[in-house]
Amino acid sequence: MTTAAQPREVLEKIDLWLRMYRQMVSIRQFEAQVNDLYTRALMPGLAHLYIGEEAVAVGVCEALQRTDYITSTHRGHGHCLAKGASPDRMFAELLGKEAGYCKGKGGSMHIADPATGNLGANAIVCGSAGIATGAAFSAQRLGTGQVSVCFFGEGALGQGLLYEVMNLAQLFKLPVIYVCENNLYTEYTHYSETTAGDILARATAFDLESVTVDGQNVRAMYEFAQLLVDRARRGGGPAFLLCNTYRYHGHHVGDINREYYRSKQEEQTWKTERDPIVNFGKWLIEQKLADQAALDGMQSEIESQMKKAVEFAIAAPYPSPDKVEQDVYA
Amino acid sequence: MPETGGRELTFAQAIREALAEEMRRDKTVCILGEDVAEAGTPFKVLSGLLEEFGKDRVLDTPISEAGFTGLAVGAAMTGMRPVVDIMFGDFITLTMDQMVNQAAKVHYMSGGMWKVPMVMRTTLGATRRSAAQHSQSLHAWFCHVPGLKVVMPSTPFDAKGLLKSAIRDENPVVFFEDKMMYKLKGSVPAEDYTVPLGVADVKRAGEDISLVATSSMVQVALGAATMLEEIGISAEVVDPRTLWPLDEKTLIESAKKTSRVIVLDEGYERYGVTAELASVIATGAFYDLDAPVKRMGAMHVPIPFSPPLEDVTVPTEQTVFEAARALCGR
Ligand SMILES: Cc1ncc(C[n+]2csc(CCOP(=O)(O)OP(=O)(O)O)c2C)c(N)n1
Numbered sequence: 001m002t003t004a005a006q007p008r009e010v011l012e013k014i015d016l017w018l019r020m021y022r023q024m025v026s027i028r029q030f031e032a033q034v035n036d037l038y039t040r041a042l043m044p045g046l047a048h049l050y051i052g053e054e055a056v057a058v059g060v061c062e063a064l065q066r067t068d069y070i071t072s073t074h075r076g077h078g079h080c081l082a083k084g085a086s087p088d089r090m091f092a093e094l095l096g097k098e099a100g101y102c103k104g105k106g107g108s109m110h111i112a113d114p115a116t117g118n119l120g121a122n123a124i125v126c127g128s129a130g131i132a133t134g135a136a137f138s139a140q141r142l143g144t145g146q147v148s149v150c151f152f153g154e155g156a157l158g159q160g161l162l163y164e165v166m167n168l169a170q171l172f173k174l175p176v177i178y179v180c181e182n183n184l185y186t187e188y189t190h191y192s193e194t195t196a197g198d199i200l201a202r203a204t205a206f207d208l209e210s211v212t213v214d215g216q217n218v219r220a221m222y223e224f225a226q227l228l229v230d231r232a233r234r235g236g237g238p239a240f241l242l243c244n245t246y247r248y249h250g251h252h253v254g255d256i257n258r259e260y261y262r263s264k265q266e267e268q269t270w271k272t273e274r275d276p277i278v279n280f281g282k283w284l285i286e287q288k289l290a291d292q293a294a295l296d297g298m299q300s301e302i303e304s305q306m307k308k309a310v311e312f313a314i315a316a317p318y319p320s321p322d323k324v325e326q327d328v329y330a
Numbered sequence: 331m332p333e334t335g336g337r338e339l340t341f342a343q344a345i346r347e348a349l350a351e352e353m354r355r356d357k358t359v360c361i362l363g364e365d366v367a368e369a370g371t372p373f374k375v376l377s378g379l380l381e382e383f384g385k386d387r388v389l390d391t392p393i394s395e396a397g398f399t400g401l402a403v404g405a406a407m408t409g410m411r412p413v414v415d416i417m418f419g420d421f422i423t424l425t426m427d428q429m430v431n432q433a434a435k436v437h438y439m440s441g442g443m444w445k446v447p448m449v450m451r452t453t454l455g456a457t458r459r460s461a462a463q464h465s466q467s468l469h470a471w472f473c474h475v476p477g478l479k480v481v482m483p484s485t486p487f488d489a490k491g492l493l494k495s496a497i498r499d500e501n502p503v504v505f506f507e508d509k510m511m512y513k514l515k516g517s518v519p520a521e522d523y524t525v526p527l528g529v530a531d532v533k534r535a536g537e538d539i540s541l542v543a544t545s546s547m548v549q550v551a552l553g554a555a556t557m558l559e560e561i562g563i564s565a566e567v568v569d570p571r572t573l574w575p576l577d578e579k580t581l582i583e584s585a586k587k588t589s590r591v592i593v594l595d596e597g598y599e600r601y602g603v604t605a606e607l608a609s610v611i612a613t614g615a616f617y618d619l620d621a622p623v624k625r626m627g628a629m630h631v632p633i634p635f636s637p638p639l640e641d642v643t644v645p646t647e648q649t650v651f652e653a654a655r656a657l658c659g660r
Binding site (some may be wrong): 030069071101102104105106110112113114119120122124127128129130131132133134135137139140141142148157160161163165168171301303305326327328329330 | 432
């Protein structure tokens with residue numbers, strides 16, 4: 001829907017927005033397939049779906065270069081995809097196949113991808129805060145200009161490590177951004193029951209540049225991430241981005257009956273009023289940057305792409321058992 | 331200090347020299363820890379390094395063992411070779427998640443894509459009148475974790491050569507220094523050398539009994555061997571030097587030769603290093619043994635403060651002498 005009459009910056013912006021839309025849809029479609037694999041009993045173990053939170057990963061990762069670093073969490077598929085990982089090798093990893101990113105040794109909670117600067121998802125809540133800070137330390141010492149982003153859920157606010165590394169990051173003026181995804185619930189507990197005081201105050205205490213942003217608004221996410229990333233790249237030091245968001249599904253794929261910790265009404269409100277993809281799609285149409293048919297077309301194109309990726313993963317072979325002792329030591 | 335083959339260094343000087351040489355050789359080697367810079371650690375092991383390498387490479391950290399260890403994990407993954415200093419071995423407890431769930435597993439979980447070339451230096455050893463929280467020898471904890479290497483030098487020569495190997499290793503290596511040994515002198519060549527990880531050393535040849543001893547216990551074993559010689563028992567002292575990788579062959583060969591073995595280690599005897607070494611020897615030399623392998627480690631008590639209490643908690647030359655005499659039926 002772009003017209004040649006528009007200036008270059010606007011055209012570039014349009015490309016960016018359409019790419020962000022595509023990325024969010026890709027994450028949602030990817031996760032829908034994961035849920036499907038689980039319900040068809042094709043996936044070993046569990047997975048934590050990112051549906052509802054897509055704007056956070058996409059907004060932040062669009063502000064990063066391919067060589068910048070991220071660390072991720074147990075709810076990490078969205079971060080991996082947004083940073084550029086390919087769905088086929090991700091599905092293969094989820095199914096424990098040799099063709100997976102980690103040759104099947106990591107699974108859903110440990111996908112890593114050096115080619116896109118992904119230092120790895122982490123199944124220890126807050127476990128990667130040190131790693132992300134250390135990557136920023138390397139970037140600074142080696143003068144590479146890279147920035148490091150640490151994604152974590154608000155549950156990580158309960159871990160002392162976070163405060164140790166934010167202090168270190170500020171003392172050393174490291175190019176690291178701590179991105180807190182507050183989706184309101186840890187596993188089955190509302191964060192207000194586990195989090196005293198003010199979240200942002202925790203970061204401002206260390207004098208980190210700290211911002212709260214609507215995590216359901218991908219344009220706002222991108223804008224603020226861009227500001228903080230640029231600042232960090234220029235040597236301005238660490239920052240904290242608090243993103244208010246919501247996970248639509250259970251804590252993991254098997255968490256079906258959730259009414260003992262949150263109401264269906266609440267879930268419905270977030271889905272109908274604040275959906276990051278729907279609202280961004282509406283905005284694109286309003287701005288005449290896309291029409292419904294184009295967005296629908298993109299959606300079905302991605303859907304069939306994801307189905308192909310799943311087929312690839314299902315057909316891929318398992319690692320042979322003699323690989324079990326490989327990669328313990330480098 | 332004479333630059334001749336016969337020059338003597340203390341254990342602490344040997345460690346400092348290894349660090350200095352590796353820092354000259356490789357710009358990515360840096361030191362992180364509490365009071366490591368101007369103070370050169372409370373044990374003065376690092377004195378002079380700040381002057382040569384500056385604050386960018388010898389970094390004083392906050393008292394955040396988990397934080398700076400985690401930072402080192404991430405830094406090691408992204409191009410640095412950090413050496414972290416944990417002032418007392420008792421404080422490794424604060425770093426456990428970073429070492430056990432992060433450093434040790436990153437390589438495996440990522441299917442061999444990421445590496446963690448870092449070193450943790452820390453101490454072990456009782457009898458310094460420091461009571462229960464500054465006297466433990468907890469190296470067995472790390473030996474239990476696949477992905478980590480554990481180094482236990484017993485002489486200045488070994489300390490220097492092993493530390494250089496540890497720094498050049500592509501894996502996380504934990505390097506335990508007996509704090510009672512820092513002033514021990516021994517000959518250390520001026521020219522560049524390394525001691526490979528995974529190669530035991532026969533510190534004294536003998537015929538009648540093998541004393542397999544680690545770190546602090548090597549000197550104890552050598553003292554006991556001298557006492558045994560006076561009553562006509564020829565003791566061999568074997569030092570594994572690294573607990574993982576473990577040179578099983580040298581231990582088993584010594585046991586086959588002498589047919590009697592005592593295993594000595596300052597860690598707790600119960601579920602400890604002595605149990606593993608005794609099992610390796612009992613399995614490998616079963617048909618050549620004339621007595622069950624005897625284990626001697628720390629008593630199963632928190633290390634007490636009062637000298638007469640503390641002194642009975644760990645093996646001494648006298649207790650080893652008596653145990654060896656009994657094992658030889660004398
Ligand atoms: C150290 C640690 N404690 C507990 C758990 C179990 N656990 C897994 S996810 C989770 C909740 C995490 O909540 P949050 O950080 O807000 O992330 P979210 O799941 O909401 O994305 C818990 C308690 C864990 N993985 N690691």
